[in-house]
Amino acid sequence: MRRFRKTLTTAALTALLVGSTTGWASARGESPPGGPLPGTAAWLADDSLGRALPDPTTATPTEVAAFFAGLTDAQRQRLVENHPAVVGNLDGAPVRLRYAANAPAGDQVLAYDPRGRGLIARVAGDLENATHVSVIVPGSDIDLSTSGRTARWAADLQEEAGDDTAVIAWAGYITPSGIGPDLATGRLAEAGAARLTRFTDGLHAAGLPDPSLFCHSYGSVVCGLAAPDTDAGDIVVMGSPGMRADDVTALDTDAHVWAATSEDDWIDHVPHVEILGLGHGADPTSPDFGATVLSADDVPAHDAYFSPGTSTLTAFAAIADGDL
Structure with a gap:
């Protein structure tokens, strides 16, 4: 019966997607913040060090890291005080400086x-x-006002993994809002993947270990598109609508790919199709995909994979800490 219901759902959604392509394509979706960060013009005009400061838009995280490595402590602190919006978002800058720049937040x-x-x-x-x-x-539906949920997940994962693990709650891209074309297309995921790649490059440039990525729901689409360009050791997807790849090989990554979806997760009833750019493709938990599938039998809902006491949080912590 369950397979029959999914077949009907697939057929219905396929008809919906094909039949509504024109309307959805013309619908207005979310837009990432445009232009450089506030304060960039003042940063680029600052000649107090006797040399140009790295352009936040074009400088690589490696170039940013090298720039800060050549400064004195006093020079670094002065840049934090004079240009907090730039330093606080500059991938490759030292962690301590970014914390100081973003302290009011x-x-x-x-x-x-x-x-x-x-x-x-x-x-x-x-x-x-x-x-x-x-x-x-x-x-x-995650942004500045709702990011507390992701921060709680990070705190729970970090506590379960232990003191030698740090977890970043990265609400660092414009996510789809509500039900609409952005949720079914890869447009925002493509922009998010570019931001995620630069962010992880910044962690590497700052001398931090290669990360494990834990990608929830539409975030797994972001991670799928970013996979070829990140140095992640593990990519873990949960409640995934698809990664815009037919299988692990198509992700073109050396990372170990893991996947989990609970039968009590509503996304388990969403067909994994991609038609005319709508939908996100294969189910990462399917045998043909090739990911290592994690048990999620005790996960009660779409947003409960990081809940304390679940088998998924236990497994995630073991992956995060390098024990699995």
Whole structure:
């Protein structure tokens, strides 16, 4: 009966997607913040060091890291005080400086952009001294005002994994909002993947360990598109609508790919199809996909994979800490 219901759902959604392509394509979706960060013009005009400061838009995280490595402590602190919006979001800058620049937004904030719906990355644990680093990439309807949920997941994962692991709640891309074309297409995921790749490059440039990515729902689409360009050691997807890849090989990554979906997760009833750019493709928990499937029998809902006491949180912690 369950298979029959999924077959009917697949047929219905396929008809819906094909029949509504024109309307959805013309619908207005979310837009990432446009232009450079506030304060960029003043940053680029600052000649107090006797040399040009790295362009936040074009400089690579490696170039940013090298720039800060050549400064004195006093020079670094002056840049934090004079240009907090730039330093606080500059991938490759030292963690301690980014924390200081973002201090008004909260403790251990690694990135903060209040424009539009807002973007933020919060850290649970001691990132500067961590042996293992994880990044949680959330799904739809997460922004500055709702990022507390992802931060709670990060805190629970970090506590379960232990003191040598730091976990970053990365609400660092514009997520789909509500039900609409953005949820069924890869447009926002493509932009998010570019941001995630740069963010993880920044962690590497700052001397931190290669991260494990924990990707929830639409966040797994982001991680699938970012997979070829990140140095993640593990990519874990949960409640995934698909990764825009037919199988693990198509992800073109050396990372170990893991997947979990609960039978009590509503997304288990969503067909894994991709038609005319709508839908996100194969189910990462299917045998043909090739991911290592994690048990999620005790996960009661779509947003409960990080709940304390679940088998998924236990498994996630073991992956985060390098024990699985």
